[in-house]
Amino acid sequence: MPFGLLKYGLRRRYPARRDVPVAAELKPSYDVVIIGGGGHGLAAAYYLAKEHGIANVAVLEKGYLAGGNTARNTAIIRSNYLTPEGVRFYDESVRLYRNLSNELDYNILYSERGHLTLAHTDAALRTSRWRAEVNKHLGVKSELIFPHEIARICPQLNLSDDVRYPIMGAL
């Protein structure tokens, strides 16, 4: 249970505590200096402390924390990639994200739901099928579906043929 979130939910006063710390004065030296406070830099700092006991770490960020690609991406945490190596690697990442709010006692707004990657060409359909088979083989729930099934899951999509690139299927 993330206690920080529970406290925030029960509190009458807003806003809640500031979660981004004010930049500290730099020390003359560190055991490790990481350039860039994006997802990779922050994860490296976190795991250095957690797994290796190295906490004397500086993360130098020229903008604001995680304000690069990490803040601007689509933020889809998924493991339905194409190669077995990619699937295994990202599946482990999904596993880590599942418990991250608890681990950090901070709500990272992670929630699980379905995802459609639309296919508009024969080539995209073929790749979707390929991905689905690799995924299933490695235990990742993923399948190729066609317009009638897409319409059921996501009725907002325009599935007519009368568009420039009709939707032929989806992963």
Ligand SMILES: Cc1cc2nc3c(=O)[nH]c(=O)nc-3n(C[C@H](O)[C@H](O)[C@H](O)COP(=O)(O)OP(=O)(O)OC[C@H]3O[C@@H](n4cnc5c(N)ncnc54)[C@H](O)[C@@H]3O)c2cc1C
């Ligand atoms: C549009 C878009 C959508 C994406 N969607 C997804 C998605 O859905 N799922 C997914 O898993 N991935 C997605 N990605 C990829 C993912 O966002 C990146 O792989 C990931 O964020 C890279 O993290 P990073 O820490 O390496 O880089 P960044 O998050 O870019 O961090 C680099 C940081 O370094 C700082 N920096 C750079 N130079 C210096 C310097 N000289 N001194 C100090 N600081 C410096 C920058 O300011 C920045 O904050 C997407 C990417 C984009 C662009």
